[in-house]
Amino acid sequence: MTPALEVRGLGVRRGRTLVLEDVTLQVFPGEVVGVIGANGSGKTTLLRAALGLQALATGEAFLAGRPVAALSDPERACLAGYLPQERRVSWNLPAWRIAALGAVGRPPAAAHADALGALAALGVAGLAERGVLDMSGGERAKVLLARLIATGAPLLVADEPAAGLDPDAQLMVMETLRARARAGAAVIASLHDLTLAARACDRLAVLAGGRLVIVAAPTEALAPPHLAAAFGLDGALVASPAGPILAARRRIASNLPPSPSWGGAAAGRGGAV
Amino acid sequence: MRLTLILLGALFLALALAVAFGETAVTAAQYVRALTDPGSPPGEILWAIRAPRAVAAALVGAALGLAGAVMQGLLRNPLADPGVLGVSGLAGLGAATAIAGGLAAIPGAIEGSALAGALIAGSLVAALAARLREPEALILFGVALSAMGGALTALVFNLSPSPVTTAEMWSWLMGSVANRDWSDIAAALVPCALGATLCAFAAGGLRMLTLGEETAALSGLAMGRLRVAAVAGTALLAGASVAVAGVIGFVGLAAPHLVRGSVSDDPARTLAPSALAGAILLVAADLAARLIPTDEELKLGVVTALFGAPLFALIAWRASRSWRA
Numbered sequence: 001m002t003p004a005l006e007v008r009g010l011g012v013r014r015g016r017t018l019v020l021e022d023v024t025l026q027v028f029p030g031e032v033v034g035v036i037g038a039n040g041s042g043k044t045t046l047l048r049a050a051l052g053l054q055a056l057a058t059g060e061a062f063l064a065g066r067p068v069a070a071l072s073d074p075e076r077a078c079l080a081g082y083l084p085q086e087r088r089v090s091w092n093l094p095a096w097r098i099a100a101l102g103a104v105g106r107p108p109a110a111a112h113a114d115a116l117g118a119l120a121a122l123g124v125a126g127l128a129e130r131g132v133l134d135m136s137g138g139e140r141a142k143v144l145l146a147r148l149i150a151t152g153a154p155l156l157v158a159d160e161p162a163a164g165l166d167p168d169a170q171l172m173v174m175e176t177l178r179a180r181a182r183a184g185a186a187v188i189a190s191l192h193d194l195t196l197a198a199r200a201c202d203r204l205a206v207l208a209g210g211r212l213v214i215v216a217a218p219t220e221a222l223a224p225p226h227l228a229a230a231f232g233l234d235g236a237l238v239a240s241p242a243g244p245i246l247a248a249r250r251r252i253a254s255n256l257p258p259s260p261s262w263g264g265a266a267a268g269r270g271g272a273v
Numbered sequence: 274m275r276l277t278l279i280l281l282g283a284l285f286l287a288l289a290l291a292v293a294f295g296e297t298a299v300t301a302a303q304y305v306r307a308l309t310d311p312g313s314p315p316g317e318i319l320w321a322i323r324a325p326r327a328v329a330a331a332l333v334g335a336a337l338g339l340a341g342a343v344m345q346g347l348l349r350n351p352l353a354d355p356g357v358l359g360v361s362g363l364a365g366l367g368a369a370t371a372i373a374g375g376l377a378a379i380p381g382a383i384e385g386s387a388l389a390g391a392l393i394a395g396s397l398v399a400a401l402a403a404r405l406r407e408p409e410a411l412i413l414f415g416v417a418l419s420a421m422g423g424a425l426t427a428l429v430f431n432l433s434p435s436p437v438t439t440a441e442m443w444s445w446l447m448g449s450v451a452n453r454d455w456s457d458i459a460a461a462l463v464p465c466a467l468g469a470t471l472c473a474f475a476a477g478g479l480r481m482l483t484l485g486e487e488t489a490a491l492s493g494l495a496m497g498r499l500r501v502a503a504v505a506g507t508a509l510l511a512g513a514s515v516a517v518a519g520v521i522g523f524v525g526l527a528a529p530h531l532v533r534g535s536v537s538d539d540p541a542r543t544l545a546p547s548a549l550a551g552a553i554l555l556v557a558a559d560l561a562a563r564l565i566p567t568d569e570e571l572k573l574g575v576v577t578a579l580f581g582a583p584l585f586a587l588i589a590w591r592a593s594r595s596w597r598a
Contacts, residue, residue, distance in 0.1 A: 077491055
């Protein structure tokens with residue numbers, strides 16, 4: 001199977017420092033891959049570089065097997081939809097018009113229907129006529145995500161789609177992305193909430209200092225040594241009826257080994273999200 | 274659509290008033306004569322003096338209103354306008370330079386050099402807009418560009434060869450549609466039509482830019498091409514309007530704000546109503562300039578600036594509140 005997104009040996013330079021170094025990753029149709037890492041670890045840079053929005057120092061990026069640098073704008077848009085971290089909206093357009101921007105090539109009636117469908121999928125159908133600047137930040141975030149869903153692209157790239165949302169909305173957003181994956185899309189999303197990442201993602205890519213620490217299923221990716229290396233956390237995944245929960249505390253001295261009490265306590269991914 | 278029709282009606286009303294009223298009082302019998310015999314003296318006043326002047330005001334107002342709406346959409350900034358961002362200023366500099374250089378006798382020289390100034394400023398603004406994320410920064414750059422244009426224009430004045438040339442440049446830069454004839458309007462129609470076509474082509478891209486550069490880049494629209502069309506279109510419109518009427522500020526700023534609420538803030542649907550609103554504003558301002566009894570007739574650019582500057586302050590006040598939120 002051709003990966004919907006592939007990066008090989010990716011390196012990105014900002015000034016003189018390498019902010020991303022030798023990252024190799026594939027995202028396949030039908031799976032949700034989470035990108036996690038501390039602030040400044042290169043999550044956003046990785047997503048942007050994979051989409052060709054960032055000049056590469058080394059390596060290559062492919063969408064559906066085609067080099068991203070060789071794609072025209074319309075071709076690229078057919079292969080990938082992108083939700084940037086930046087959520088500034090300049091004008092107070094009604095929510096449905098924002099969502100319809102995802103369906104830009106379609107006839108107006110179809111775009112309108114697709115927009116309303118995407119808003120309904122995110123539980124904000126009632127806000128369709130409301131101006132986006134008259135909404136709360138969380139409501140606006142859902143409308144922007146609805147635009148991403150409305151693209152119907154085979155690859156969805158979402159930069160912190162759950163940031164700033166209430167707990168239920170976080171779960172709903174990830175469930176919406178999972179539904180897209182079940183329908184055959186490939187999804188890659190950067191996340192800060194590790195419990196959410198563990199429950200909602202099939203695989204996690206852990207970044208630390210611009211390097212990929214591990215790409216694996218959540219139980220393995222969030223094992224104590226990786227938590228210590230990537231986040232400076234002393235913790236582990238703990239099983240709960242609703243799914244795994246990340247329990248952790250700060251490590252005071254960074255060279256401390258992970259505390260033995262977490263040994264083997266890693267829980268499997270379970271429960272509905 | 275309804276808004277467009279209402280504005281169109283208002284524009285025709287404004288044009289009719291502008292043809293009917295002026296410094297010379299016309300009696301009812303003379304109106305009838307003017308309508309039946311365009312060659313008669315009252316007919317001359319209405320059709321050869323007032324009508325081209327009113328149509329020139331409408332054309333320039335429409336060009337500025339449209340250019341303002343496109344710039345606000347392109348730069349995602351409610352304070353953008355050809356005047357604020359220095360496009361009109363550089364076009365004025367181009368015109369002043371052509372006059373000072375003795376090129377006024379060559380047909381199209383002043384117009385061409387105004388257009389060139391507008392294109393240079395437009396390209397500079399667009400190049401910077403792609404790099405600056407903060408809307409405030411762009412306005413500051415516009416202020417700098419305007420100041421630079423002002424300084425260079427002052428230099429041209431300083432080096433002006435004769436008082437006659439100086440007076441001619443002054444009259445240009447203050448902005449006016451007095452004594453324009455149909456051939457002036459015909460000459461401006463070509464760049465205006467071209468500019469309007471380019472702007473209409475860019476409309477969808479403007480709406481997409483609501484979500485920022487990165488989303489637009491992956492939206493499937495050929496944003497590079499749309500951006501070039503928008504910049505070239507606004508520069509043509511601003512340059513052509515400076516070529517017809519000199520520097521007239523604030524119409525491009527005000528017109529989009531008058532109609533924005535009626536089209537739910539949509540940058541694409543603001544365009545046509547903004548052009549019409551700009552035309553109405555300028556026809557009305559020119560009528561005011563003619564009717565306000567002063568010894569020297571008020572210059573159109575002076576009238577729009579007097580009303581426009583406080584409006585700019587008001588819009589800036591409201592915009593700065595939304596940026597903080």
